[in-house]
Amino acid sequence: MSHSDPAASRIASFEVFFTQFLDPDGLVRAPLPPFARDAETLKQLYRAMIETRAFDKKTVALQRTGQLGTYASCLGQEAVGTAIGTALRPEDIYIPAYREYAAQFLRGVAMHEILLYWAGDERGSAWAAEPAHHDFPLSVPIATHMPHAIGVAYALKLRREPRVVLASCGDGATSKGDFYEAISSARVWNLPVVFVVSNNQWAISMPRERQTGAETLAQKGIAGGINGEQVDGNDVIATRFVLERAIERARSGHGPALIEAITYRLHDHTTADDARRYRSEEEVRTAWERCPIRRLKRYLESQELWNANDEEALLRSAGDKAEAAARTFLAVEPRTPETMFDHLYAQLPASMQWQREEVRRAGPHAREH
Amino acid sequence: MADLALIEAVNLALHSEMQRDANVVVLGEDIGRNGGVFRATVGLLDAFGADRVIDTPLAENLIAAMSIGLATQGIRAVAEIQFSGFLYPCVDQIVSHASRYRHRTQGRLSCPLVIRSPNGGGIHAPEHHSESLETVFAHTPGLRVVSPSTPARAYGLLLAAIRDPDPVIFLEPTRIYRLFKQAVVDDGEALPLDTAFVDREGSDITLISWGAMMHDTRLAADRLAEEGIAAELVDIATLKPLDLDTILTSVAKTGRCVIVQESPRAGGWASEIAANLAEHGLMSLFAPPLRVSGYDCIMPLARHEHSYIPGVERIVAEVRKVFAVAPK
Numbered sequence: 001m002s003h004s005d006p007a008a009s010r011i012a013s014f015e016v017f018f019t020q021f022l023d024p025d026g027l028v029r030a031p032l033p034p035f036a037r038d039a040e041t042l043k044q045l046y047r048a049m050i051e052t053r054a055f056d057k058k059t060v061a062l063q064r065t066g067q068l069g070t071y072a073s074c075l076g077q078e079a080v081g082t083a084i085g086t087a088l089r090p091e092d093i094y095i096p097a098y099r100e101y102a103a104q105f106l107r108g109v110a111m112h113e114i115l116l117y118w119a120g121d122e123r124g125s126a127w128a129a130e131p132a133h134h135d136f137p138l139s140v141p142i143a144t145h146m147p148h149a150i151g152v153a154y155a156l157k158l159r160r161e162p163r164v165v166l167a168s169c170g171d172g173a174t175s176k177g178d179f180y181e182a183i184s185s186a187r188v189w190n191l192p193v194v195f196v197v198s199n200n201q202w203a204i205s206m207p208r209e210r211q212t213g214a215e216t217l218a219q220k221g222i223a224g225g226i227n228g229e230q231v232d233g234n235d236v237i238a239t240r241f242v243l244e245r246a247i248e249r250a251r252s253g254h255g256p257a258l259i260e261a262i263t264y265r266l267h268d269h270t271t272a273d274d275a276r277r278y279r280s281e282e283e284v285r286t287a288w289e290r291c292p293i294r295r296l297k298r299y300l301e302s303q304e305l306w307n308a309n310d311e312e313a314l315l316r317s318a319g320d321k322a323e324a325a326a327r328t329f330l331a332v333e334p335r336t337p338e339t340m341f342d343h344l345y346a347q348l349p350a351s352m353q354w355q356r357e358e359v360r361r362a363g364p365h366a367r368e369h
Numbered sequence: 370m371a372d373l374a375l376i377e378a379v380n381l382a383l384h385s386e387m388q389r390d391a392n393v394v395v396l397g398e399d400i401g402r403n404g405g406v407f408r409a410t411v412g413l414l415d416a417f418g419a420d421r422v423i424d425t426p427l428a429e430n431l432i433a434a435m436s437i438g439l440a441t442q443g444i445r446a447v448a449e450i451q452f453s454g455f456l457y458p459c460v461d462q463i464v465s466h467a468s469r470y471r472h473r474t475q476g477r478l479s480c481p482l483v484i485r486s487p488n489g490g491g492i493h494a495p496e497h498h499s500e501s502l503e504t505v506f507a508h509t510p511g512l513r514v515v516s517p518s519t520p521a522r523a524y525g526l527l528l529a530a531i532r533d534p535d536p537v538i539f540l541e542p543t544r545i546y547r548l549f550k551q552a553v554v555d556d557g558e559a560l561p562l563d564t565a566f567v568d569r570e571g572s573d574i575t576l577i578s579w580g581a582m583m584h585d586t587r588l589a590a591d592r593l594a595e596e597g598i599a600a601e602l603v604d605i606a607t608l609k610p611l612d613l614d615t616i617l618t619s620v621a622k623t624g625r626c627v628i629v630q631e632s633p634r635a636g637g638w639a640s641e642i643a644a645n646l647a648e649h650g651l652m653s654l655f656a657p658p659l660r661v662s663g664y665d666c667i668m669p670l671a672r673h674e675h676s677y678i679p680g681v682e683r684i685v686a687e688v689r690k691v692f693a694v695a696p697k
Contacts, residue, residue, distance in 0.1 A: 126475035151438020
């Protein structure tokens with residue numbers, strides 16, 4: 001088919017837009033939105049990113065010293081999580097993958113709860129504080145949580161509640177059938193759901209360009225009637241702006257959105273991975289120049305809103321906070337093993353009590369060989 | 370009170386519970402406007418509207434996932450998967466998530482959902498429409514698996530399944546959907562889950578089954594009665610959690626047991642029951658517990674399905690083997 005083909009008429013075409021306010025050097029490329037002209041708001045965003053990075057650094061250290069199991073670092077992706085956490089309202093529902101700690105901390109998950117989770121303790125997902133208490137837990141299976149958002153959003157719409165569901169995943173997840181089923185069905189019922197693809201360019205060792213033939217991940221939304229858009233995921237102002245717009249449009253009945261946030265995974269996939277096996281140090285060095293914290297810091301400094309004393313104080317308090325979380329985590333008493341039967345059903349069937357009792361009598365076991 | 374076929378009893382239960390509880394929502398392919406390919410959901414769209422009677426896109430994995438999402442928000446989702454073989458694409462969502470959200474969140478979130486599907490063959494259907502999938506789900510921790518064998522039990526057990534706070538896989542006996550009718554009272558009374566039913570008392574042998582095979586097992590018991598063998602019939606109804614006490618009490622009385630299933634033999638639910646009998650009921654038994662089952666080949670297409678699905682003859686033959694080892 002071509003423009004000159006007399007038998008063919010254009011039925012549909014699409015566009016994908018990319019939004020950015022601050023470039024990697026912190027220079028303003030477009031007039032800032034109202035919230036970004038408020039110094040306190042910008043500093044809150046900055047603080048959230050710094051605290052997340054301090055937590056991340058401490059957590060990797062805990063893993064390396066054998067005090068934690070495998071951990072998925074969010075280094076470099078702090079802006080996406082911060083934008084999600086500040087754009088959502090408390091009454092909204094967040095369905096994460098497993099790398100968005102910034103969003104979770106902003107919604108009331110305690111740092112030590114994330115540590116418990118990666119230490120292999122189910123209490124790590126029993127978030128006591130609201131609004132995290134009604135959010136979904138970390139999802140290790142890839143993309144299977146995206147269509148859960150369809151059911152959740154349908155329930156909200158059925159009850160006529162002005163609440164939104166936001167579900168996030170990575171670039172690798174967009175290859176899965178679950179992702180397509182979610183995207184394809186959201187507009188069937190015009191659901192209040194926002195899908196966020198945190199495209200950090202790597203799915204373990206698979207680079208983005210070998211994950212799919214699609215030119216952008218945002219355009220996968222168009223297959224479901226959603227005008228997907230891209231945003232610079234390392235520009236926390238742009239990401240929050242675009243998310244807030246999508247969330248509020250969903251809340252007011254305009255239906256679903258898909259946002260592809262372009263970012264970069266600065267660490268290995270997890271602490272069990274070694275990215276030097278498949279990507280160059282040169283690439284990572286270049287990616288550091290697009291770091292979200294670096295760019296907001298430069299902007300704040302350029303506006304004389306931030307100085308070396310502020311930085312030192314914040315780094316110290318963020319470090320203290322991460323240390324305190326580690327201490328809290330390490331002080332948590334392990335549970336006895338029969339608790340693995342708790343919450344299996346609302347009430348453990350009588351016929352299974354003997355199994356629980358057997359495990360209780362045997363007591364804690366480490367691996368024998 | 371009316372005489373209803375099993376599928377009509379399912380329909381009645383859905384109407385009844387959707388009337389009683391505004392949180393109940395049904396979803397699935399062709400269940401709204403079409404009333405379901407087996408007419409399980411006839412009339413629900415008119416009675417309750419499109420918000421609560423959802424015709425979904427063609428995506429079983431999505432149906433299961435959507436049910437999970439709904440259920441976490443307190444909506445009692447009752448999904449229909451059109452035919453048993455279409456449950457295969459749902460296995461990931463059911464096993465990875467429906468069965469796990471409560472445990473994963475230590476009780477914060479849970480999945481009070483029901484997935485109903487016609488189970489088993491015998492209706493001359495194409496490939497993938499005749500599977501017996503109960504063991505896949507019965508083996509999975511965190512699920513309940515229920516299979517009714519009569520209209521009254523379909524009504525009462527479906528009400529129980531919908532009201533249960535945890536996920537229930539409700540496998541309906543396809544080939545007896547309309548085979549016979551039974552009086553069903555629309556009283557909104559649920560039958561107990563996790564409970565086996567003694568259909569008929571007898572002193573000579575315990576015959577255990579569930580779902581569609583329970584019908585053939587009853588017919589086999591009638592045939593055996595003519596020969597002077599009094600069979601006790603146990604319809605386990607809930608495969609998981611299994612009511613072992615009722616089974617053991619029966620076997621203690623009769624001393625003989627045959628377990629009847631349609632599914633493939635290897636690792637079928639009859640194996641689980643037989644293992645439990647060996648562990649807990651060996652001293653009651655005069656002969657080994659035997660199993661009647663489908664074969665360990667792929668369910669054939671319609672032309673040979675009745676060579677696969679056990680009938681009265683194979684059940685009676687297996688009972689004779691038991692009496693050959695342990696005569697009355």
